[in-house]
Amino acid sequence: MKAMNERGGSDANETGGSGPAAWQTAVISRIEPRTARMRSYYLQAPLARHAAGQHVDVRLTAPDGYQARRSYSIASAPGADALELAIEMLDDGEVSAWFHEVAQAGDTIGVRGPLGGHFVWSAEQPGPIVLVAGGSGVVPLVSIARAWREAGAPVPALLLHSARSWDSLAYREELRGIATAHGNFSYLTTVTRDANAAADHARRIDRAMIAEALARLADVPGTCYVCGANGFVETAAQLLVAAGIAPRTIRTERYGG
Amino acid sequence: MSTRGFTGRRPDAAAARRLPPGQHETDDFPVLSLGPAPAIDLAAWRFTLRHGARPLASWSWEQFQALPRTTWRGDIHCVTTWSKFDTVWEGVTVDDLLAAAGIAAPTAFLLAQSWDEYDTNVPVADLLDGRAMVATHFNGAPLAAEHGGPARLLVPHLYFWKSAKWIKGLKFTERDEAGFWELRGYHMRGDPWREQRYLDDE
Numbered sequence: 375m376k377a378m379n380e381r382g383g384s385d386a387n388e389t390g391g392s393g394p395a396a397w398q399t400a401v402i403s404r405i406e407p408r409t410a411r412m413r414s415y416y417l418q419a420p421l422a423r424h425a426a427g428q429h430v431d432v433r434l435t436a437p438d439g440y441q442a443r444r445s446y447s448i449a450s451a452p453g454a455d456a457l458e459l460a461i462e463m464l465d466d467g468e469v470s471a472w473f474h475e476v477a478q479a480g481d482t483i484g485v486r487g488p489l490g491g492h493f494v495w496s497a498e499q500p501g502p503i504v505l506v507a508g509g510s511g512v513v514p515l516v517s518i519a520r521a522w523r524e525a526g527a528p529v530p531a532l533l534l535h536s537a538r539s540w541d542s543l544a545y546r547e548e549l550r551g552i553a554t555a556h557g558n559f560s561y562l563t564t565v566t567r568d569a570n571a572a573a574d575h576a577r578r579i580d581r582a583m584i585a586e587a588l589a590r591l592a593d594v595p596g597t598c599y600v601c602g603a604n605g606f607v608e609t610a611a612q613l614l615v616a617a618g619i620a621p622r623t624i625r626t627e628r629y630g631g
Numbered sequence: 632m633s634t635r636g637f638t639g640r641r642p643d644a645a646a647a648r649r650l651p652p653g654q655h656e657t658d659d660f661p662v663l664s665l666g667p668a669p670a671i672d673l674a675a676w677r678f679t680l681r682h683g684a685r686p687l688a689s690w691s692w693e694q695f696q697a698l699p700r701t702t703w704r705g706d707i708h709c710v711t712t713w714s715k716f717d718t719v720w721e722g723v724t725v726d727d728l729l730a731a732a733g734i735a736a737p738t739a740f741l742l743a744q745s746w747d748e749y750d751t752n753v754p755v756a757d758l759l760d761g762r763a764m765v766a767t768h769f770n771g772a773p774l775a776a777e778h779g780g781p782a783r784l785l786v787p788h789l790y791f792w793k794s795a796k797w798i799k800g801l802k803f804t805e806r807d808e809a810g811f812w813e814l815r816g817y818h819m820r821g822d823p824w825r826e827q828r829y830l831d832d833e
Contacts, residue, residue, distance in 0.1 A: 393829070393830070393831040394816065394829060394831075395828065395829035395830070395831045395832050396831075399632075431712075434634040434637045434639065435632065435633045435634050435637065436633055436634070436637055436638050436639045437633045437638075439633075440639050440641055441639075441653070442637075442639050442640075442655065443653050443655075443712050444712065445711055445712065468639060468640045468655070472634070472636065472637050476635070476636035476637065477636075481634070481635050481636075482632070482634070482635075483634055484634075489816065489829070490815075490816075491812075491814075491815030491816050492665050492811075492812075492815055493665075604661060604662045604777070607662075608662075608667065608668060608777050611666065611667030611668075612667055612668070614667070615667050615670075621666055621667055621669060621747065622666065622747075622748065624666045624667055625665060625666060626664060626665060626666050626667065628661065628662050628663060628664070629661075
């Protein structure tokens with residue numbers, strides 16, 4: 375029974391089924407640096423169209439059949455030519471180390487998805503959106519910001535990104551560009567270990583910063599999305615609650631482990 | 632087909648035997664929840680067993696403390712692929728809750744319901760015979776809010792999303808009604824050893 379289980383979910387369903395749980399083969403078509411520790415991997419993969427905010431499971435297989443899996447958020451907008459995963463190099467990261475040290479264009483990996491039905495945004499949702507990111511937690515929020523732009527900027531939107539340093543604010547220039555092009559998109563930055571004055575703030579996220587962010591929106595947010603490491607997410611979500619945001623309108627995605 | 636240049640980091644043999652397929656061990660205790668931890672006032676806390684809309688039994692926090700307590704030690708498995716070994720939980724088993732209420736389970740299915748409006752469905756058979764508890768302590772300390780405190784369901788032999796945080800009751804249902812994540816593509820039962828992660832897994 376256990377021996378069977380250990381093989382379960384391997385090649386047996388590689389080609390079987392077409393739902394999001396079926397493993398598919400993806401080809402890495404392009405790799406681009408985002409920050410010193412983050413790179414974007416563009417995949418050609420036969421997956422269904424995703425919703426902004428969703429993730430995929432990635433699977434790597436060793437020659438002896440050993441497999442490692444991780445979940446990665448999708449950065450690309452729904453319907454983009456390639457599926458973009460922005461992967462941060464983690465200390466001791468078994469899978470992220472392969473991406474950063476081995477992966478090249480042309481390599482193939484296993485993927486399944488898109489997955490996740492809660493931390494998603496669609497253009498039909500009413501009301502302003504608030505996006506709050508800690509570090510690499512910006513990735514699914516970039517997908518939402520891109521989907522928002524492609525939907526014609528239908529509601530006011532704000533993205534608050536907290537990172538260690540100015541240079542670790544991934545997607546900074548693109549997000550600044552969206553804010554420049556769209557008067558109803560605000561981009562706020564804060565850096566926690568860098569006194570660089572180019573960011574809006576140089577401190578951890580706090581009550582005053584949330585108040586400043588919410589004041590930029592003319593209306594009560596329809597949905598708030600908070601993504602990052604667990605401690606950051608809980609702090610940011612509780613600050614939103616303390617600012618009067620209804621808890622049920624706050625959606626969280628936490629990177630643990 | 633193997634991934635070019637990937638050798639991987641295998642768990643040792645002892646860990647490998649304890650890891651369900653597709654899982655890896657973590658020393659951390661990551662958190663998965665759909666929103667902020669709700670603020671729960673113990674003075675207003677209640678735990679209620681219901682059959683549909685009808686209450687069967689209900690306990691205040693103080694009354695709940697007087698119920699028989701059980702300690703469980705073992706491994707937990709999250710659908711996001713982490714497993715954590717040798718966790719220690721203390722709380723009241725579902726068997727003891729039913730005994731204290733003086734009832735047998737009225738149906739074969741239920742929804743575990745939380746203060747944040749989360750719910751998850753679990754077959755009743757998975758909760759009996761000492762397999763599940765309403766836990767109030769983790770590793771000897773009161774359960775932190777971010778991990779579901781003051782009380783969460785603990786069904787360690789199923790993926791951990793079934794172990795509903797911030798639990799306020801169990802609602803017995805006539806049929807297997809999908810809960811929050813189950814409505815969003817996750818498996819109705821969630822056995823990690825059979826790798827029942829998503830709806831169309833076996």
